[in-house]
Amino acid sequence: MAQAIRLHQVSPLKASCHQCSLSxxxxxxxxxxxxxxxLEDIVQQGRIFNRGEHIFDQSTPFRSCFAVKSGAIKTSxxxxxxxxxxxxxxxxxxxxxxxxxxxxxxxxxxxxLERTSVxxxxxxxxxxxxVKLPDLQxxxxxxxxxxxxxxxxLAMLLSKxxxxxRIAALLLSLSSRFQRRRLSGTNFSLPMARNDIANFLGLAxxxxxxxxxxxxxxxxxxxxxxxVELLDVEALQTVTREFSRxxx
Amino acid sequence: MAQAIRLHQVSPLKASCHQCSLSxxxxxxxxxxxxxxxLEDIVQQGRIFNRGEHIFDQSTPFRSCFAVKSGAIKTSxxxxxxxxxxxxxxxxxxxxxxxxxxxxxxxxxxxxLERTSVxxxxxxxxxxxxVKLPDLQxxxxxxxxxxxxxxxxLAMLLSKxxxxxRIAALLLSLSSRFQRRRLSGTNFSLPMARNDIANFLGLAxxxxxxxxxxxxxxxxxxxxxxxVELLDVEALQTVTREFSRxxx
DNA sequence: ATCCATTATTGATTCATGTCAAAACCGTAC
DNA sequence: GTACGGTTTTGACATGAATCAATAATGGAT
Numbered sequence: 001m002a003q004a005i006r007l008h009q010v011s012p013l014k015a016s017c018h019q020c021s022l023s024x025x026x027x028x029x030x031x032x033x034x035x036x037x038x039l040e041d042i043v044q045q046g047r048i049f050n051r052g053e054h055i056f057d058q059s060t061p062f063r064s065c066f067a068v069k070s071g072a073i074k075t076s077x078x079x080x081x082x083x084x085x086x087x088x089x090x091x092x093x094x095x096x097x098x099x100x101x102x103x104x105x106x107x108x109x110x111x112x113l114e115r116t117s118v119x120x121x122x123x124x125x126x127x128x129x130x131v132k133l134p135d136l137q138x139x140x141x142x143x144x145x146x147x148x149x150x151x152x153x154l155a156m157l158l159s160k161x162x163x164x165x166r167i168a169a170l171l172l173s174l175s176s177r178f179q180r181r182r183l184s185g186t187n188f189s190l191p192m193a194r195n196d197i198a199n200f201l202g203l204a205x206x207x208x209x210x211x212x213x214x215x216x217x218x219x220x221x222x223x224x225x226x227x228v229e230l231l232d233v234e235a236l237q238t239v240t241r242e243f244s245r246x247x248x
Numbered sequence: 249m250a251q252a253i254r255l256h257q258v259s260p261l262k263a264s265c266h267q268c269s270l271s272x273x274x275x276x277x278x279x280x281x282x283x284x285x286x287l288e289d290i291v292q293q294g295r296i297f298n299r300g301e302h303i304f305d306q307s308t309p310f311r312s313c314f315a316v317k318s319g320a321i322k323t324s325x326x327x328x329x330x331x332x333x334x335x336x337x338x339x340x341x342x343x344x345x346x347x348x349x350x351x352x353x354x355x356x357x358x359x360x361l362e363r364t365s366v367x368x369x370x371x372x373x374x375x376x377x378x379v380k381l382p383d384l385q386x387x388x389x390x391x392x393x394x395x396x397x398x399x400x401x402l403a404m405l406l407s408k409x410x411x412x413x414r415i416a417a418l419l420l421s422l423s424s425r426f427q428r429r430r431l432s433g434t435n436f437s438l439p440m441a442r443n444d445i446a447n448f449l450g451l452a453x454x455x456x457x458x459x460x461x462x463x464x465x466x467x468x469x470x471x472x473x474x475x476v477e478l479l480d481v482e483a484l485q486t487v488t489r490e491f492s493r494x495x496x
Numbered sequence: 497a498t499c500c501a502t503t504a505t506t507g508a509t510t511c512a513t514g515t516c517a518a519a520a521c522c523g524t525a526c
Numbered sequence: 527g528t529a530c531g532g533t534t535t536t537g538a539c540a541t542g543a544a545t546c547a548a549t550a551a552t553g554g555a556t
Contacts, residue, residue: 080489081489083404083408085408087400098393098396099397101392102388102389102391102393102394103390107393107396127382128382130379131379131382131385134376134379137378137385139350141349141350142349142350142351143350144393145346145347145348145355145392148347148355149347152325152335152347152356152399153325155333155335155402155403155450156327156333158403158407159406159447160331199407201407202403202406202408203407241329
């Protein structure tokens with residue numbers, strides 16, 4: 001969309017980070033205005049993926065990281081036995097593929113949860129650029145460490161928290177990510193199915209469903225399918241901390 | 249130890265990556281022989297920590313990454329409520345602190361599980377060096393992505409696998425890490441207490457204990473305190489895959 | 497508008513693991 | 527050697543969430 005209204009269109013394949021509404025969240029965030037061209041030089045204008053289409057597949061050669069421009073992506077790993085584990089959800093402005101950095105092959109599979117457009121950063125060119133722009137390198141380190149931390153938080157959630165706490169935490173996480181994009185943090189539509197939520201949080205679908213209805217009965221949220229309204233954010237925050245209270 | 253036999257000792261504070269027996273596992277792995285001096289220039293000769301001592305603390309300013317030279321380290325995060333989650337165990341040759349890269353503060357707390365010596369890499373100097381040595385930068389990306397992947401694997405273990413499967417997986421992981429150092433992969437002593445294992449794997453101590461005895465009764469392992477012998481590695485590998493078998 | 501496949505909800509039952517409680521073991525200090 | 531604090535083990539019991547099973551709702555395709 002932001003692309004459609006570009007004025008100084010040089011090449012149809014070149015993305016314009018300058019004009020992108022997500023530049024304050026995405027990689028441009030770490031690049032000086034006058035260096036931004038160098039980032040634009042390596043970005044490949046985003047393809048569009050329909051729901052369910054693969055952006056990349058586990059074990060295929062690692063070529064690029066992808067920034068979500070619109071839509072949403074889920075990543076998952078498949079173990080030898082074929083069991084799937086959803087490892088993350090990626091919203092606009094977020095970078096997918098960091099878990100494969102420095103590797104020969106993708107460490108996970110990424111698919112579009114809805115109609116999704118992405119910007120592609122070929123990895124060899126990106127690595128070249130990060131040696132030239134120390135701030136960008138620093139930012140890459142930062143993003144990767146964030147992903148490690150997020151993953152540790154997830155591990156904590158999985159090993160210590162109840163179904164209600166996990167779901168409350170996810171709702172709050174999504175809420176704050178919508179807010180960063182200046183969208184409503186209390187009224188949004190979930191990009192993923194109950195199944196994905198369940199898988200991500202280490203629960204059975206039935207449990208997710210039950211918790212949703214329990215939250216609704218308590219007046220904490222209101223949900224109709226994927227449309228969710230957080231009626232009582234404080235209550236949700238309390239749920240995520242409840243566990244602690246009982247255990248101090 | 250490797251330090252004690254250095255011949256060309258310039259400064260007593262300077263480490264010698266050249267002579268270190270772990271150079272094939274640690275950062276030197278990614279640096280050309282003739283560039284190794286530049287890495288040595290920034291390394292600070294390792295302090296020694298006794299069991300239980302903190303190498304660094306969560307939320308204090310992030311200054312350095314640490315390579316384990318001998319001993320072992322555990323990292324953990326403490327949630328607002330004071331609940332601890334062990335996020336990793338680090339053995340000689342492994343790098344601690346990657347989850348804080350690009351951040352202002354340490355994302356976790358690191359403590360010595362036994363008497364431990366470390367090499368310290370001040371982060372500002374390390375970042376400077378990685379823009380000069382693209383191979384080193386690439387390796388840092390690789391290490392960080394490995395940590396993301398490991399954390400995803402942990403999440404999978406926590407959300408999909410039984411107590412037995414989790415413990416079998418941990419034993420096999422430790423085994424292979426001992427083997428990389430040319431030590432016995434079947435006969436080693438656990439650097440961590442049952443409690444740490446339980447916490448890391450999202451189990452109760454009692455459960456860990458029970459699984460250990462169950463494995464012993466089945467003749468898969470033999471354990472006396474922290475001394476462990478893997479009697480039947482194949483059986484352990486089967487345990488980690490069992491889950492799948494039942495579910496295909 | 498209708499049909500079919502997929503997804504979501506609800507209920508009944510089971511089971512792995514947590515919790516509580518107590519005993520056994522271990523290493524360290526005196 | 528003995529005594530102590532902290533681990534580790536073992537047992538009995540409770541429970542949260544999985545599983546099994548069925549029904550309801552949704553949304554895309556015709």
